Amino acid sequence: MRISWWTSVIVWQFADFTRGDQVVLQDDRHQAARPRNVAIVGAGAAGASSAYHLARYAAAVGIPVNITIFERNDYVGGRTTTVNAYNSSEHPIELGGSIFIEKNRIPFEAAKAFNLTTSSASLSSRSSDIPGAALGIWDGEHFVVTQNNEGSWWDTAKLLYKYGLAPIRTLRLMRATTEKFFQMYDAPIFPFNSLTQAASDVGLLAVTSATGEQLLRESNIGRLFAREIIQASTRVNYAQNLDHIHALETMVCMAVEGAMAVEGGNWQIFDRMIEESNATLLLNTPVKALDHDASSGTYTIHTGSDSNQNFSALILAHPFQYSSLSPLPATIHTPAEIDYVTLHVTLFTSPRLLSPLFFGLAPDKPAPHAILTTLPEGEHAPDRKTVGSPGFYSVSLLRQVTSPTTGASEFAYKIFSPAPPTPAFIARLLGVQLTASGELKSEDVTWLYRKEWQSYPYEIPRRQFERISLGDGAWYTAGIEGFVSTMETSALMGKNVARLVVDQWIAEGKGMRGHHEV
Ligand SMILES: Cc1cc2nc3c(=O)[nH]c(=O)nc-3n(C[C@H](O)[C@H](O)[C@H](O)COP(=O)(O)OP(=O)(O)OC[C@H]3O[C@@H](n4cnc5c(N)ncnc54)[C@H](O)[C@@H]3O)c2cc1C
Known part of the structure; x- marks a missing residue:
């Protein structure tokens, strides 16, 4: 033994991948659709995984997508980083x-x-x-x-x-x-x-x-x-x-068997994910404030530069309390602080x-x-x-x-x-x-x-985890950290959010209601 x-x-630890990603068949009805503009705030494991999977899921159903990643640091990886x-x-x-x-x-x-x-x-x-x-x-x-x-x-x-x-x-x-x-x-x-329901299920x-x-x-x-x-x-x-x-x-x-690291730094995984996603990566670009126009469902991102940008979906891929983004617009849910x-x-x-x-x-x-x-x-x-x-x-x-x-x-x-x-x-x-x-x-x-x-x-015992959908096309990844905090789980939540976003677009295209957490 x-x-x-x-x-x-x-x-x-994590995950026994014996099955591939959920396969979504090509759906020609989306071919001629207007590109969706998605803003991701944070280029760590969660943001990179969101971008990577969003690009793949959207491409699989022919939905054109423009992804912009805003990152306040001058490097990709967030808490996954090396020093020399x-x-x-x-x-x-x-x-x-x-x-x-x-x-x-x-x-x-x-x-x-x-x-x-x-x-x-x-x-x-x-x-x-x-x-x-x-x-x-x-x-x-x-x-x-x-x-x-x-x-x-x-x-x-x-x-x-x-x-x-x-x-x-x-x-x-x-x-x-x-x-x-x-x-x-x-x-x-x-x-x-x-996440609360998934953990329960x-x-x-x-x-x-x-x-x-x-x-x-x-x-x-x-x-x-x-x-x-x-x-x-x-x-x-x-x-x-x-x-x-x-x-x-x-x-x-x-859960430790087979511990490994990428030579030169694990951040390269997330760097390559962003590259593969074709996202526009804006380093040294802190997002300072957000506006939400509830009538058009768009978000305006303020970075301090003259040109503010509008997006139809927003992924907050960082622990909210350290983002300097508080307060969020009252039209969407604000994640609770955790210690x-x-x-x-x-x-x-x-x-x-x-x-x-x-x-x-x-x-x-x-x-x-x-x-x-x-x-x-x-x-x-x-x-x-x-x-x-x-x-x-x-x-x-x-x-x-x-x-x-x-x-x-x-x-x-x-x-x-x-x-x-x-x-x-x-x-x-x-x-x-x-x-x-x-x-x-x-x-x-x-x-x-x-x-x-x-x-x-602090991973205190809990039965409730932060919401994933903050409402009206805004999403949050870091609630998973009170459940498990690893590169893998942040990447999983990025992937999960990507799937939810694209599923919602598909549902909207069919005139159906999207997924919303209640
Ligand atoms: C010392 C240490 C050791 C660890 N060891 C391991 C380990 O061995 N294995 C493991 O799996 N995990 C480990 N972890 C945990 C793991 O690193 C994290 O769980 C994971 O990297 C979190 O990724 P994330 O994308 O969710 O968040 P982050 O990596 O924090 O990324 C969030 C990004 O958002 C950016 N951001 C925040 N606010 C703004 C804003 N307003 N505008 C623009 N950008 C913004 C931040 O600059 C950051 O780059 C460790 C963590 C630490 C600190």
């Missing part, structure tokens, strides 16, 4: 969405279709000639787990000895849960006008409305395994502990390995390469924002890199933490001294990059 699934550092270590394009490092798996149907299929090269993101793919275990789970005082490589029979034996049947029960539970999710990709669930509301802790307890999964393994995964993936994160997202964290995690991602390069002393190891015992954290026995997070005594979520040695200035071999690291790591923290982590003025020495940390993200929602 292979139980390598639990050892991956970052754990994202040493500011050198030879060393891109994922700053946000890092990993997807083969069952992540949309990025996986798109990467294949676009001939993008993917490489394994599993621990065993990392350099084995660096001293130290591949993975350690640290509770602020001790390593409660260390793993040398992925899935050896000895690791498996140790796992079963320590945790009994909990790993197997978790695997079964994860598979049963994600199988329900996969139903959302195909008819009769897809396309769905209401596939039987997932029971897991979105319970905490991870409740589900694991009810499923007879031992507390030790839950705390040491599953909680380490919910912390590294979502900066949340089992008492607060909902059970569906908890199961997503355990997002503030996550600090710190990337740096150093010739040093992590200090064993930081983690309470003997000086001659190398620290593991990827260090996840969990709460120590008896410690509970009183609220969803508490990181607990470890003080951070994870620190990972990503790979060996060659410094372009010295030619020396160094290590690239990534830290996830609730606050920016101080120079003193990084110095302790590397076992080095600060300068007299309290700075990191440039020979110890040769490149450093800090980013504060509103990374994903």
Whole structure:
């Protein structure tokens, strides 16, 4: 039996694509139709997927479409983006969405279709000639787990000895849960006008409305395994502990087999989707306001430039509360705010390995390469924002890199933490001294990059999800983030909205009412 699934550092799942897209037969009645102008606000996974699928679905029924994507950043990808270590394009490092798996149907299929090269993101793919275990789970005082490589029979034996049947029960539970999710990709669930209804139809509301802790307890999964393994995964993936994160997202964290990334950056998937869609992409173009003319059903987009543009459909493909678009016109629904995690991602390069002393190891015992954290026995997070005594979520040695200035071999690291790591923290982590003025020495940390993200929602248990149709040709993708927040799920919602938009056009062409959420 292979139980390598639990050892991956970052754990994202989704979808068993055995069936292709819903096929819509060519409908000649639309051939001579006027082009539909569609505005998409946001060029992340959701916006790119909306554009890509909209172009395909519209073409399949002969509806001409002009898609314009407005993006306030100077790059495509949103939270899926890379930065270059040493500011050198030879060393891109994922700053946000890092990993997807083969069952992540949309990025996986798109990467294949676009001939993008993917490489394994599993621990065993990392350099084995660096001293130290591949993975350690640290509770602020001790390593409660260390793993040398992925899935050896000895690791498996140790796992079963320590945790009994909990790993197997978790695997079964994860598979049963994600199988329900996969139903959302195909008819009769897809396309769905209401995420709440779709989640109910596939039987997932029971897991979105319970905490991870409740589900694991009810499923007879031992507390030790839950705390040491599953909680380490919910912390590294979502900066949340089992008492607060909902059970569906908890199961997503355990679905890890075949983790991969696109070489050079996952953003390329979304870049290529936009290219394929023939959309007009306007980078550095924040949408500042929207008007809605209810009599003609058109939207006017204000970007601050002189020329305002009119559209008959509008897709808001971003978390609304961070868009500066509030208030929306009163004629359409305004998405409710939900609380997002503030996550600090710190990337740096150093010739040093992590200090064993930081983690309470003997000086001659190398620290593991990827260090996840969990709460120590008896410690509970009183609220969803508490990181607990470890003080951070994870620190990972990503790979060996060659410094372009010295030619020396160094290590690239990534830290996830609730606050920016101080120079003193990084110095302790590397076992080095600060300068007299309290700075990191440039020979110890040769490149450093800090980013504060509103990374994903606090995945609190819930039974209701934000509307998809905001009314009168306006659509919203980010409601899916309170359900599951991944590149895949944003891309799924983009695809779902694309299908709904084109179905509505088809229905209008037949003189029928379109799909509207009530
Ligand atoms: C640190 C981190 C690690 C992660 N790791 C993973 C992982 O390993 N695997 C995984 O699957 N997911 C991961 N995720 C989650 C994943 O990155 C996101 O769920 C996904 O990228 C969200 O895509 P989106 O298109 O919905 O939103 P976004 O990527 O946020 O895109 C929205 C876009 O809208 C733009 N925008 C907003 N307002 C306006 C406006 N007014 N005008 C114009 N443009 C606007 C924004 O600039 C942005 O580009 C991670 C996220 C973070 C932050």
